Amino acid sequence: MGEGERGFCGMRTARGGRLAHLAGTAATGMLEWYRDPLPTNCVADWVCAGSRRIGCHNLAVFYASCTLDCLFCQNWHFREAAPERSRLVSAAELAAAANPRTFCVCFFGGDPASQMPHALVAGRRLAEAGVAVCWETAGTSNPKLLDHAVEISLRTGGCIKFDLKAFDEGLHTALTGASNRRTLENFARAARRFGERPEPPLVVASTLLVPGYVDAEEVRRTARFIAALDPEIPYALLGFAPHFRMSDLPRTSVRHAEEAAAAARSAGLKNVRIGNRHLLSHEY
DSSP: OOTTOBOTTSSEEEETTEEEESSOSSSOBOEEEEEEESSOOOTTTTTSGGGGOBTBEEEEEEESOOSOOOTTOTTGGGGGOOGGGSOOBOHHHHHTTOOTTEEEEEEEESOGGGGHHHHHHHHHHHHHTTOEEEEEEOSOSOHHHHHHHHHHHHHHTOOEEEEOOOSSHHHHHHHHSSOSHHHHHHHHHHHTTGGGOTTTTSEEEEEEEOTTTSOHHHHHHHHHHHHHHOTTSOEEEEEOOOOGGGTTSOOOBHHHHHHHHHHHHHTTOSOEEEEOGGGOBOOO
16 A cells, blocks of 8 residues: 555555554544334344344444445445545444434444444443444454454344355455455354354354355355354345446346255254345346
C-alpha cells in the first residue's frame, strides 16, 4: 500500500510510512444501525432465542466495510462509503441506542471483521446492558479477536454465524478474492466451544447456493467439515438472488436447494435448513 492509499477494507491508509486508522477503532466505527422487529430474517432465525421474543427488537449494526470482495455481494452499496465523508459512530454512542425492548444486537455488514476493535467494545457495553450479542461474519478476523467475540456471545446467549461461502480454496478465491483458510481455521476454533452452550446454539453456519458455482457436492464437502467438528451445529442453505457482479445469474432453484440439503444431511449434519425459500425458482 503506497503513501495515501487505502487498504483492502478501506479502514487503513499509509501515512509517513506507517499505517493510520481511518475508522474501525475502539473510538470510531463507520456503520449504520436500525431497529429490526423480532422475529426477523436472521440466518439463525429457526434456532435463535430472538425468534421467540415478539414485541422486542434486534439492534442491527451494519459495518460499511469488508475483508472480502464477493462477486455476488447483496450489500455492495457499502463500497460507496468512505471514512472521510461518513458520520462515524463511537462504541459508546452505538451502545446507547439500546433500550428496554432491545433483546439482541447483530453485528454484520459488510463484515464486522473489518472493524473488530469497535465491534468488541460496543459488544461488551451492550452485554453489560443485558443484550444478547450476535455476529454475522465470513470469519476472517484475527483469531484472538474472534475468541473475544465468541466469549461475549457465549455469556449473553447470542451466537456467531459463519458465512462459509465455499470449502474449496480455489472456488472461494474466485468468488471472494481471498483464501478461506482463515475462515475455516476460525470456524473450527469457535466450534470447539459449541458444546459449552448448545441451546441456543453458540455457532451457526450458512452457505449461499450460487448457481453454477456452489453445488450439492460443494455443500457436501462443507457439511462434512462441519460435522467432523460437531454434527449438531445448525447449517442454513440460503437462496441466491442476482446481485452486484453476478446480476446475470438465475435465482437458486428448488431442485438445487433440496439436493444441497440432502447432501448436507448425508454428510452427517443433523440440523439443516433451507433458508430464503421465497427466493427459490424453477429456472433450472
